[in-house]
Amino acid sequence: MRRAQRERVDCRHRQSLPGARSRAAFDAAAVGRPVSFSTKATYLGYHLSPAQKLATARARLAESESRVAPNLAPPLGDEQTTNDRFRNDVLPLLLSAASVSLVTGLLSLLDRQLALTIVPLAYLVPVIIAATQWGVWPATLAAIGGMAAADFYFFPPIYSFQIEDPREAIDLLLFLVVALVASNLADRLRRETEMLRRREREIQQLYAFSQRLAACFSISDLIGAIQNYLASALGPQAALFVAMADGRIELPQSGAVPAPVRDAVGTMVDTAKTPARSIVDQATRDLWLLRAVSSDTEVHGVVAINIGHGSCEAIDSKTQRVEAILEEVSLTLQRLDIGKAMEDARLRLQGEMLRDAFHGTISHELCSPLAAIRGSASVLEEVPQVKDDARARALVEAIAEETAELDGFIQNLLNATRVTAGGLTPRLEWADPKDLLNEAIRLRTRRLRAHRVETEFAEELPFVHVDSALIAEACGQLLENAAKYSPSGSTILAKARAEPGRIVLSISDQGVGITAVEQQQLGLRSFRSARHQTTIPGSGLGFWIASTFVQANGGTIAVSSPGQGQGTTVSISLPASRMTASELTALANE
Amino acid sequence: MNKPANVVLLVEDEPKIRRFLRAGFELNSYYVLEAENAAEALKTATFSTPDLIILDLALPDLHGSEVLERLRSWSNVPIIILSVVSSEDEKVRLLHAGADDYVVKPFGMAELLARSEAALRRYFKTATENPVVVAGPLSVDLVNRTVSLNGNPTRLTRKEYRLLHILAMHVGLVVTHDQLLREIWSGNQRENIQYLRILVRKLRQKIEADPNQPRLLVTESGVGYRLQNRPEPAQQS
Numbered sequence: 001m002r003r004a005q006r007e008r009v010d011c012r013h014r015q016s017l018p019g020a021r022s023r024a025a026f027d028a029a030a031v032g033r034p035v036s037f038s039t040k041a042t043y044l045g046y047h048l049s050p051a052q053k054l055a056t057a058r059a060r061l062a063e064s065e066s067r068v069a070p071n072l073a074p075p076l077g078d079e080q081t082t083n084d085r086f087r088n089d090v091l092p093l094l095l096s097a098a099s100v101s102l103v104t105g106l107l108s109l110l111d112r113q114l115a116l117t118i119v120p121l122a123y124l125v126p127v128i129i130a131a132t133q134w135g136v137w138p139a140t141l142a143a144i145g146g147m148a149a150a151d152f153y154f155f156p157p158i159y160s161f162q163i164e165d166p167r168e169a170i171d172l173l174l175f176l177v178v179a180l181v182a183s184n185l186a187d188r189l190r191r192e193t194e195m196l197r198r199r200e201r202e203i204q205q206l207y208a209f210s211q212r213l214a215a216c217f218s219i220s221d222l223i224g225a226i227q228n229y230l231a232s233a234l235g236p237q238a239a240l241f242v243a244m245a246d247g248r249i250e251l252p253q254s255g256a257v258p259a260p261v262r263d264a265v266g267t268m269v270d271t272a273k274t275p276a277r278s279i280v281d282q283a284t285r286d287l288w289l290l291r292a293v294s295s296d297t298e299v300h301g302v303v304a305i306n307i308g309h310g311s312c313e314a315i316d317s318k319t320q321r322v323e324a325i326l327e328e329v330s331l332t333l334q335r336l337d338i339g340k341a342m343e344d345a346r347l348r349l350q351g352e353m354l355r356d357a358f359h360g361t362i363s364h365e366l367c368s369p370l371a372a373i374r375g376s377a378s379v380l381e382e383v384p385q386v387k388d389d390a391r392a393r394a395l396v397e398a399i400a401e402e403t404a405e406l407d408g409f410i411q412n413l414l415n416a417t418r419v420t421a422g423g424l425t426p427r428l429e430w431a432d433p434k435d436l437l438n439e440a441i442r443l444r445t446r447r448l449r450a451h452r453v454e455t456e457f458a459e460e461l462p463f464v465h466v467d468s469a470l471i472a473e474a475c476g477q478l479l480e481n482a483a484k485y486s487p488s489g490s491t492i493l494a495k496a497r498a499e500p501g502r503i504v505l506s507i508s509d510q511g512v513g514i515t516a517v518e519q520q521q522l523g524l525r526s527f528r529s530a531r532h533q534t535t536i537p538g539s540g541l542g543f544w545i546a547s548t549f550v551q552a553n554g555g556t557i558a559v560s561s562p563g564q565g566q567g568t569t570v571s572i573s574l575p576a577s578r579m580t581a582s583e584l585t586a587l588a589n590e
Numbered sequence: 591m592n593k594p595a596n597v598v599l600l601v602e603d604e605p606k607i608r609r610f611l612r613a614g615f616e617l618n619s620y621y622v623l624e625a626e627n628a629a630e631a632l633k634t635a636t637f638s639t640p641d642l643i644i645l646d647l648a649l650p651d652l653h654g655s656e657v658l659e660r661l662r663s664w665s666n667v668p669i670i671i672l673s674v675v676s677s678e679d680e681k682v683r684l685l686h687a688g689a690d691d692y693v694v695k696p697f698g699m700a701e702l703l704a705r706s707e708a709a710l711r712r713y714f715k716t717a718t719e720n721p722v723v724v725a726g727p728l729s730v731d732l733v734n735r736t737v738s739l740n741g742n743p744t745r746l747t748r749k750e751y752r753l754l755h756i757l758a759m760h761v762g763l764v765v766t767h768d769q770l771l772r773e774i775w776s777g778n779q780r781e782n783i784q785y786l787r788i789l790v791r792k793l794r795q796k797i798e799a800d801p802n803q804p805r806l807l808v809t810e811s812g813v814g815y816r817l818q819n820r821p822e823p824a825q826q827s
Contacts, residue, residue, distance in 0.1 A: 367696065368606075371695035372606035374696035375611065375614070375698070376609075378698035378699040379613045381699075382700075427677070427812060431811075434802055439809060439811050455803065467812065469811045472811050
C-alpha cells in the first residue's frame with residue numbers, strides 16, 4: 001500500500017513538476033511514511049523540498065508575529081551574558097519540551113483509536129516547529145521526546161516504554177528517522193532563511209549607503225556617509241580614522257576601539273603600502289580588521305571593524321561584507337577623483353586661455369611699443385645733431401639700454417608662458433656645440449659687458465641633436481645668471497667638452513656660489529634665494545626656463561658649487577652624435 | 591652719389607613703427623612709401639615698383655606671409671620681413687617662400703639698414719659690377735673663384751669654396767641650411783646637416799681669425815648661415 005502511495009506521488013510529480021521530480025521522489029522516499037504530508041506540500045507548486053517549504057511558511061508566519069531578534073541581529077558583537085545564554089540555549093529546549101507535552105495533552109483528549117492513527121503525524125508538528133524556530137537540538141529533543149511520549153502514552157501497553165506490536169516499533173523508529181531528517185531540513189531552511197533575510201537587510205543598507213555615496217560631492221561628504229553607515233549597520237564596533245591633510249591619521253584618545261587597535265592604525269601611516277591588515281585585541285580576543293579607504297591616488301582614512309571571534313566562516317562572511325562596503329567607497333572615491341580631475345582640467349584650460357591671452361597681449365601690447373621705442377632710439381642715434389651732442393647721445397643710449405633690459409624681461413616672460421602653456425616642442429637638428437655657446441654669448445653681449453667671458457672648446461666635438469634656439473637660450477639664461485651673481489670684472493668661463501655619448505656644456509662663474517639648501521629649491525619656478533632678493537634684481541625665472549628648455553631637449557642640467565662665495569658651475573648634458581667629427585669629415589668629402 | 595634714391599615700401603600697420611622706419615630710411619637717403627595694410631601694399635607695390643619692401647607679418651587684413659607669396663608670384667623685389675617673436679620654423683618657411691631676410695622686433699635701425707643694403711646689392715648686382723665680394727678681411731672673387739684673406743690667397747677645397755661662394759653671393763643675408771645642402775651636395779646626402787656643420791667648421795678654420803669665435807661666417811640658430819658683410823669687431827680680449 002505504501003508502495004502504491006509512493007507510486008502515486010511520483011506520478012503526480014511527473015505530471016505537475018517534471019523538473020523537480022527526482023528530488024521530490026527522493027524526499028518522498030526518504031520521508032517514507034508521512035507521504036501524504038509531503039505530497040500536500042508539493043501541491044503548493046514549489047520546487048523546494050516539501051519540508052523546507054513548510055518551514056518557510058512557518059518562518060514567514062513567525063516573522064509576521066514577532067521579530068525573533070537575538071539570532072537575526074547583526075551578530076557582530078558576540079558578548080553574551082548569562083541572560084542571553086539562557087534565552088539562546090536553554091529556553092528553546094524548554095519550549096520544545098513544552099510543545100511535546102502540549103501535543104500529548106491534546107492527543108489524550110481525543111478518542112484513543114483516532115489518536116493512535118495520528119500520533120506519529122501529530123508529534124512531527126513540535127519537531128518542525130522546534131527546527132524552524134530554535135534549531136536542530138531542540139528539534140532533536142522534540143523528536144526523541146515525541147517518540148517517548150507516543151510509546152509511553154499511546155502504544156499498548158500504555159504507560160510503559162515497552163511495545164507489543166513489532167509493527168508499532170517500526171512505526172516509532174520510522175517516526176524518529178523522519179522527524180530527525182525533517183528537523184535537519186527545517187533547520188537548514190531556517191538558517192538559510194535567516195541568512196537570506198540578513199543579506200537582504202545588508203543589501204538594503206548597502207543600497208541606502210550607495211545612494212548616499214551617489215550624493216557625495218566631496219571627500220568630507222564621503223567620510224560623513226561612511227561614518228553614518230558604520231554607526232547604523234555595525235554599531236560601535238566599527239570606527240573610521242580620518243587621514244589628515246599631511247597623510248597622518250588622526251587618533252582619538254578614547255572610543256569604542258581598544259588601544260592596541262588604535263595604535264595599529266597609528267602605525268599604518270603609509271597606508272598605501274599596507275592597504276589591509278588584521279589585528280587581534282588580546283583583552284577580548286576579538287579580531288579587528290583594518291582597511292585603508294583609498295582611491296588610486298590618495299589615502300583618506302582607515303576603517304577599523306570588530307569581526308569578533310567566531311568561526312572561520314563567520315569571519316569570512318563579515319570580512320566579505322566589510323569589503324563590499326569598501327568596494328563601494330573606493331568606487332565613489334574614484335568618481336570623486338574623476339570629478340576633481342575634470343574640475344582641475346577646466347581650471348587648467350582657463351589658465352591656458354589666460355596664458356594665451358597674456359602671451360598675445362604681451363607680444364602685441366608690449367612688444368610693439370617697445371619696438372617703436374627701440375627703433376626710434378636707434379634712428380635718433382644716427383641723427384647728426386644727436387651724434388654731435390654728447391649729452392643727447394648719452395640720453396639716447398640710456399633709452400636703448402633700458403629698452404633692451406625691458407625686452408629681456410619680456411622675452412623671459414614669453415619663454416615662461418611658452419613652457420607652461422605646453423607649447424614647447426623642440427625642433428631638433430644637428431648642431432655644433434660651439435655655435436650654441438657662441439650664440440648664447442652673442443645674445444647676451446650687453447649683459448655680459450662687465451665680465452670677461454672666455455670660451456674653451458674641446459677638439460673635434462661631436463654634434464648634438466637639439467633645438468639650437470632653445471639650448472642657446474638656456475645657455476644665455478645661465479650666462480646671465482652667472483653675470484648677475486658674480487662681481488664685475490670677474491671671469492665667466494663657457495666650456496664644451498665631449499663625454500661618451502654626450503656633450504657637456506658648462507658655465508662657471510667666480511660669484512656668490514650656492515648653498516645646499518638653495519640647490520634643492522633651484523629647480524622651482526620663480527625661486528630666488530633670500531640672500532639676493534633685495535640686492536640683485538631678477539624674476540627668478542632664469543634657471544627654471546633654462547632647465548625646462550634643456551629637459552625638453554632630452555638633456556639634464558646640474559649645478560655644483562664648492563660653497564658659498566666660491567663660484568658656481570652649471571653643466572648641461574646633452575645627447576651627442578655617435579659619429580666623431582673626423583668620421584663625418586671623411587663621409588662629407590666623398 | 592648721383593644715383594637715384596632707392597625706393598623702399600614700408601608695409602606696417604603700427605604708425606609709430608612706420609614713423610621711425612621712415613625717419614631711419616630717409617636719414618639714409620631712401621625714398622619712402624608707406625602702406626598700412628595688405629591691400630594697400632599690393633597696390634603700391636604694383637604701381638610704384640619699389641626697390642625694396644619691408645613687410646610686417648601682422649597686418650590687419652591679410653597675413654604677411656600671404657602678401658609675400660602674392661608679391662613673389664610676379665616680382666623679384668627684395669623683401670625683408672619684420673616680425674615679433676617667430677619660431678625658426680616660420681623663419682625658414684618665409685625664407686623659402688622668397689623673403690630675402692628677416693628682422694625680429696624689437697630691432698635697431700642699423701640692423702635693418704644692413705639687411706636692406708645687402709638685399710639691394712644682391713638685387714642690383716649686374717655682370718658689369720665688380721665680381722669681388724668683400725667681407726671684412728675676406729675677399730671672394732666670384733668670377734675667378736679665388737679667395738684671399740688679408741690679401742693672402744687662401745686655398746679651399748672644392749666643397750669649401752662652393753659653400754663660401756653661395757654665402758658670398760648672398761653676403762649679409764641669411765642662407766638656409768636647406769639651400770646650402772641642396773646646392774653643395776646632391777643625392778641622398780642632401781639631408782645630412784651634419785656634413786654641412788663639418789664643412790662650416792673646416793671653412794672657419796681657414797677664414798676666421800678665431801674659428802671658435804667666428805665673426806665672418808656666423809650661425810643663425812635653427813635657420814642657416816650668414817656671411818657678415820660688416821663683421822663686428824671681435825669681442826673683448
